[in-house]
Amino acid sequence: MDSKDLILQRSEEAKQKYLPHLSADPVIFGFDQNELKVLLLKMNYRKQWLLPGGYVQKDEDLEDAVARILKNRVGVTDVYLEQFGVFGKKNRSEFYFEDFDETLFNKQRFVTIGYYALYNPDRFSLVADELSETCEWVYLSRLPDIELAMDHREIINQALLTLREKISYKPIGYNLLPEKFTLSELQKLYEVILGKTLNRGNFYRKIKNMGILTKLDESRRGGAHKAPDLYSFNEENYLKALENGLNNW
């Protein structure tokens, strides 16, 4: 079946199954090789990249919808996502399916709810859905060079801003770094998310003041320089900081 026929067939099912006008778009960031990536699909139709989003079933809680969508579209399960914004400008989605007539489910106005998460890409085995040619982790540095559908570039940017704001008052790194890591590895993670270089002394002082690290009795061997100290996260303090924020009054 060609890609347009499949969309048409799915549209008829969609009218029965889904709420009109409402969609959800998950922005899953990955941290890998000291860079940030985002999980994208390339649909057969129009060959543009887009977030692995979808619709909400008539009889389904919103949070369940996002989990189901991720599983069905890219094979990703067991991720914890946070809402970060709703995108509701008129005409944000209406023109994407321009080759179809107005009866297509996908062609109506959609207000979309943005979710984001940050994971180590190694956790997942990706499986693209039938509608898509591929799903891939795309480096953020590559985004300027690719075509993104609808307002998905804006949605990704907004998710990134939210992540940046979040690390000013919540810790980050658990589930992303290996169990034992050096302070310079942790600093690299912060630099990548913030998109800027940090002063090493300031970073070390601030991160130690959070009280979320345990210094281990070992150091990283094998380098030409003095072996750097290894740290691990203090799970209890980390979770407490995650819940209460870092800057309590």
Place this chain on the structure above:
Amino acid sequence: MDSKDLILQRSEEAKQKYLPHLSADPVIFGFDQNELKVLLLKMNYRKQWLLPGGYVQKDEDLEDAVARILKNRVGVTDVYLEQFGVFGKKNRSEFYFEDFDETLFNKQRFVTIGYYALYNPDRFSLVADELSETCEWVYLSRLPDIELAMDHREIINQALLTLREKISYKPIGYNLLPEKFTLSELQKLYEVILGKTLNRGNFYRKIKNMGILTKLDESRRGGAHKAPDLYSFNEENYLKALENGLNNW
């Protein structure tokens, strides 16, 4: 016209005008007499209190919808609102209009988008819409004693949590306090939002470290005790802190 007839009449208009399944609920907090209040309507139908929410027109940007809804329902204009969450559990809204049949616009499933803001209530002259008996600022301390419609209690709680989290990394107080204020007045504002007493020494030190205050060459006169120093916000630094957050890396 009785309250049920009016709802029925409006329902027919609503089907023409609004997107189905999607609503917006603004949570406007007020700070007054050292207490927090929330702006609520009491509808003639069922006499329960609820947030001054409404629906999104088919050809209207989401952000414009919220402004229009606030104007029409409570006469409030020129407020800057922030999204803080989407409430999408099935059956969250379906049973409220139980006296009507399924054809009522209002009785379908609604996913609602929560917005919040914090203002000085003196700024506004409230005007309740035709559907409502009254609109009022209700002290948060009174909420346990009143009946709130649907999941609006949960929405208000979530907005309050967002506000609490926000003041761990953004300044607050501008547009709420008089031009000249004492540190203990500012502390009171923080205590009310956080719902707990703060240590005076710690608070003074932290708030001064933010660099958002200008100490004035005057003090508050008239009390029995030593006249306390007066402060004003340094607008430039305040706006910078608002934009960048207080805990830059």
